[in-house]
Amino acid sequence: MTVASNSREPQQERSRRTRERLLRSTIDALAADGWSAATVAAVAERAGVSRGAAQHHFPTREALITAALEQVFDDLTAASDSEIAGPDEPMSSARVLAAVRRIVDVYTGTEFKAALQVWAAAASDPALRKLILPLEAKFARAAHQRTMAAMGVSPDDEKGFRLVQATLDFARGLGLADTLTDDSARRALVVDTWCEQLAVALGVDEAA
Amino acid sequence: MTVASNSREPQQERSRRTRERLLRSTIDALAADGWSAATVAAVAERAGVSRGAAQHHFPTREALITAALEQVFDDLTAASDSEIAGPDEPMSSARVLAAVRRIVDVYTGTEFKAALQVWAAAASDPALRKLILPLEAKFARAAHQRTMAAMGVSPDDEKGFRLVQATLDFARGLGLADTLTDDSARRALVVDTWCEQLAVALGVDEAA
Structure with missing residues (x-):
């Protein structure tokens, strides 16, 4: 239990950081390259996150933008x-x-x-x-x-x-x-x- | 000479009106439907002007927008x-x-x-x-x-x-x-x- 719980913590932390990185990259993409550049796929690439991981956090572009x-x-x-x-x-x-x-x-x-x-x-x-x-x-x-x-x-x-x-x-x-x-x-x-x-x-x- | 000059006038007038209609439609398209809607082809359709005539006036999207x-x-x-x-x-x-x-x-x-x-x-x-x-x-x-x-x-x-x-x-x-x-x-x-x-x-x- 202790081990499992310890190993869960870093994973949640990693997930939180991935989410933050995606949001930051969305803002940067919008400001630098405009609306058309801020898709889930393009933002994932900009953030150095796999497309699958990005879509896990934000299934749609609207979810990412909001x-x-x-x-x-x-x-x-x-x-x-x-x-x-x-x-x-x-x-x-x-x-x-x-x-x-x-x-x-x-x-x-x-x-x-x-x-x-x-x-x-x-x-x-x-x-x-x-x-x-x-x-x-x-x-x-x-x-x-x-x-x-x-x-x-x-x-x-x-x-x-x-x-x-x-x-x-x-x-x-x-x-x-x-x-x-x-x-x-x-x-x-x-x-x-x-x-x-x-x-x-x-x-x-x-x-x- | 007189006849030729008379018949050129309405054509110039038509051309001026077509240009005005295209410019008005560009403004309306931008305001109502956004940047991506304001292409030469889409504006021509909105203005009821043939694509060829529109491209005669504005060979590029940039020319139309400016x-x-x-x-x-x-x-x-x-x-x-x-x-x-x-x-x-x-x-x-x-x-x-x-x-x-x-x-x-x-x-x-x-x-x-x-x-x-x-x-x-x-x-x-x-x-x-x-x-x-x-x-x-x-x-x-x-x-x-x-x-x-x-x-x-x-x-x-x-x-x-x-x-x-x-x-x-x-x-x-x-x-x-x-x-x-x-x-x-x-x-x-x-x-x-x-x-x-x-x-x-x-x-x-x-x-x-």
Whole structure:
């Protein structure tokens, strides 16, 4: 029993690692080579996993894609949780700027570029759209809630609620602008300009 | 001579109309059915044009796609020119709101959804990217310049320049949010919030 149980552990661990490698390769394949490159067979090859093992974990492309998006969203949400300032810290323009920069980093990262490929494919694929809409809604809620908390905006502040929504739309637009070219120099200036304004709007600073 | 010249006219006119129909069908195919649906053969069928005639106008898919994007950008730019308020009119929050709504309409329209499919494809296709980057840069410049003019922001106003850039990024993000669901109800509230803040930032209104 002890031996069997010991030998089962590494196998579960191996299986977990294989799954993770496949999900990571799915994100990389989507971001680098686009939607058509992210099939179970191509991702298995990219991950150095046999096609049979890949299909054991993900029998269909849809299962692979949705699991990869779930993983991305969970990772991003967990990362932001660990970075949110204490709720008792006062609001400040530095805190607003840090929160905006963090969410802009999310929307200009590899994960967003991968998600964009899935969105574009889902725009003309109702079955795929049905699978990813709940994931996307869950992520949008989490991103909004965490950005509110990171800035120190009260959940009851209706204007703050809308301003954070606008900020997420802004960040999404910056993500799209970064898809075809490196937009980082322009982006830094535009982010600073919006953050100054946002701090004023949230009542953190006096108008310049 | 007169007869020959007269009979050439309708043929040129027919050819121009066929070209327009093909370009319109390309936009519709991209927006409704995605990148993979926008081939010369599929677009010809959609437009009710023979494959041979379509290939006469557009020998390659790349030629068809870039011509369709050029047409879209020219149409959008011409439409915005006709709507810009006189340069001597004073800035006002109503003028800012109208300009933002107009550019948000552009980024949430069928043309943007079509362009998004091309962007997503170009992200992993260097040859396509090289073709559409100049078009995209030209459109971004025109959209920025016209939105500045529509709001009445002086070309020398550096803060205004950045705020209009941020507004275009915001509009692009709203366009992306509208890809998978009808986001119009949420969007109306967020646009109003953005515009209130933008008017304050541009010095049009007193802070609320």
